[in-house]
Amino acid sequence: MTRKLLTPFQKFIKIEGLSGLLLFAATIIALVWANSPWGNNYEAIWNYEVGIQTDSFILVKPLILWINDGLMAIFFFLIGLEIKREVMIGELNSLKKLAFPLFGAVGGVLVPVGLYLLLNNNTETFQGWGIPMATDIAFSLAVLNALGKKVPLSLKIFLIAFAIVDDIEAVLVIAVFYSGTIKTTLLFIALVLLAFLYFLTYKGVYSRFVIFFTGILVWLLFLKSGVHPTVAGILLAFSIPIRQRIETVTFITQLENIYENIKEASVLKKPILSKEQLEHMGNLEDWSSKFRSPLQHLEHVLHGWVAYFIIPLFALANAGVAINGAIGLELPLVINIIICLVLGKGLGIPLVIFLAQKLRIVQIPKDINTRHIFGVSFIAGIGFTMAIFIANLAFNNNPTYISSAKVGILIGSFISAIIGYVILRWSPKKSRNLIS
Secondary structure, eight states, X not given: OHHHXXXXXXXXXXXXXXXXXXXXXXXXXXXXXXXXXXXHHXXXXXXXXXXXXXXXXXXXXXXXXXXIIIIHHHHHHHHHHHHHHHHHHSTTSSHHHHHHHHHHHHXXXXXXXXXXHHHOOOGGGGGGGGGGGOXXXXXXXXXXXXXXXXXXXXXXXXXXXXHHHHHHHHHHHHHHHSOOSOOHHHHHHHHHHHHHHHHHHHTTOOOHHHHHHHHHHHHHHHHXXXXXXXXXXXXXXXXXXXXXXXXXXXXXXXXXXXHHHHHHSOOXXXXXXXXXXXXXXXXXXXXXXXXXXXXXXXXXXXXXXXXXXXXXXXXXXXXXXOTTSSSOOOHHHHHHXXXXXXXXXXXXXXXXXXXXXXXXXXXXXXXXXXXXXXXXXXXXXXXXXXXXXXHHHHTTTOHHHHHHHHHHHHHHHHHHHHHHHHXXXXXXXXXXXXXX
């Protein structure tokens, strides 16, 4: 029974682990491409403008912004689905389960941000304080998966729950601190449309077409209002119902009836279904769509697209930094981000967790020891996707700072991954907890 319950979770880990490898490959390709003789083509492709323009409406953006504002909204939509699932039925559905990753996430935000502000001496780079606060779950799980049985399953559960709490914090920061001048009328209309979707969910009404077309309108309104459109992805995800429209007992009864009807239907002596069987199969599809959870179904459909296409494409478009190019690097910013990702995460997370444990606020699982916590905390310093995303928002009009931030993120993430891997790789099978 336990193995069956863990299977969906293990599939999630497998998808994210492979996504991490694709991310790594896309990052290497982007770096090599940007620093090759074809580096100008790299910049030209991602800055090529596409869109729609009429006398009364203009929506024209560089290709890189269609990825960062458009496709990444789908990424945030998936994050929203995962957050809602975890809060309602998963690892965050009770205070006891929430406490461990919550305090880890608090330490993983406050210490890196505090370090950044402490070390920053340039008023122009102040806005980058949000860069070191988020963890890249795909890269992090790829590192943990490479360790095999050296890592207990409960540590992977902690990392995923921690990263989800981290994402919630990052989304709030983006919505509050990294949105532009807000046009309240457009934002109000978007919120009214969201309220309409929430009302439908409350009434038990779910339509993929209504969600899809309303979602496009909400995304467009957020884009034009000045609030970053990826926030719309999160809010739209919360409107997706998690419960089935029919109970399990009803579905099983109908399934048995359809099974008997298909058996009794006339069978043609050909490798095709009879007319009666086709009708029963249609009934089966109809009842199946009513039985499955809309949230889980959408999460299942989108997970592969996001992990294998959207995130690697984001890395390919954003990770290419011309290190030897005409744009110089702001070295203090690079060093600051490296320190915040490596030491801010690696020491900040254990500090808050052990403090909360001393105060008996959290209870650490028995199969997770002190070395595990330090190891996974350094791995949490892999900021990549969300960190680069926030860097683009923070230094929107300054290519030097954006390039410097990306270099700091890449180096800091790499160092964090190596330190975390080494700590966990040479972790003894039985390690004494330093704090009890």
